Amino acid sequence: MNMKNCKNILLAAAFLAAAYSCTDKVRIDGTVEGLPDSKVVIKQLAGNTFNVLDTVKTDSKGSYSYTMEVKEGQPEFVYVFDGDTKLASLLLGKGDKVKVVSDAKGGYTVEGSDDCSRLKQVEDEFSSFLDEISSAVQSGDNVAVSRKYVEYYRSRVKYVLDNSKSLTVIPVLYQKINEDFPVFAQPTDAVLFRGIHDSLMTVYPDSKYVTALGKEAERRMNVLSFEQQIQNAKEAGFPDLSLPGLDGKNIKLSDISSKIVMVYFWQASEAAQKMFNQDVLLPLYKTYHPKGFEIYSVSLDADKGVWASAVRNQELPWVNVCDGRGAATPAVALYNLSNGLPVAYMILDGHLKPETLTSEKEIKAFLAANLK
DSSP states (O other): OOHHHHHHHHHHHHHHHHHHHTSSEEEEEEEEETOTTOEEEEEEEETTEEEEEEEEEOOTTSEEEEEEEOOTTOOEEEEEEETTEEEEEEEEOTTOEEEEEEETTSOEEEESOHHHHHHHHHHHHHHHHHHHHHHHHHTTOHHHHHHHHHHHHHHHHHHHHHTTTSTTHHHHHTOEEETTEESSOSTTHHHHHHHHHHHHHTTOTTOHHHHHHHHHHHHHHHHHHHHHHHHHOOSSSSOOOEEEOTTSOEEEGGGOOOSEEEEEEEOTTOHHHHHHIIIIIHHHHHHHGGGTEEEEEEEOOSOHHHHHHHHHHHTOOSEEEOOSOGGGSHHHHHTTOOSOSOEEEEEETTEEOSOOBOSHHHHHHHHHHHOO
């Protein structure tokens, strides 16, 4: 081959590489050791779940290839699975071309993307932390459990601050030790969430993951604001409400002087919540109302007719209010109603208890303990 032809080939190769990097396509070239002539599933992160993008066959050596579109400024979290086993976690930006080598147990290496390497690093560190916590719990060493959690929490704060413009911080912010214990569980973490969201917005304003983080930051800021309202409350000791009853006249929460007032949020349009009135609240009300228990029931229905009909048909004897604004009612923000209904707050001797109650068991236990 003469020098001229060689030069032309090199120029063509360079042109093709540049053209590929300018497309919306990304490419995954993977190999799964010990998985020949089989299938892997490609999934995409969607909120708290995964959406299946495709199923890809592996060849006789366990190799596979997959391409997908990724728009400029909107990197995607993409995962490779074999059944329930996660074979790789990837953060892919426009034009990326990565090489992944996995084993059947979920270990893997990745080349071709700094973001993918960082994502693997944070997942490996989280896995090691969970192993350490599990070991400490099994040994009954509560001091070690607490110490390891604090050390890991501080290391994650440092990571997200040091990488505040990298999308790899997003899965870090959502890490959970178990379903009820997120790593970032402190109310003041809301400030961190908001700061990281604002930082990511300067780089990825169109990313759906950043948009979702913004909503979570707002939810957490509402929780923080709510707790601060409780701590700073002077006379009433709780955020006051004044909403119209069945006759259209406003009824103030602060005008109710019972020893315990349950501020109860519900929707009359939900059949299960109407059953909760009949099966749970009415029996409790009959038992504890004579001892100083009242319910201030706030309906979040947008159709006041549905609400009024339910209250009359069920003959609900407590205070029932509804302004017909649905989720837009000021009560939603005041009481940080972000996790579904029904929800109850208890006001004991004029002071709001910050814990939300969502079950018959919780409500019954609180009343039994405080109304002898």
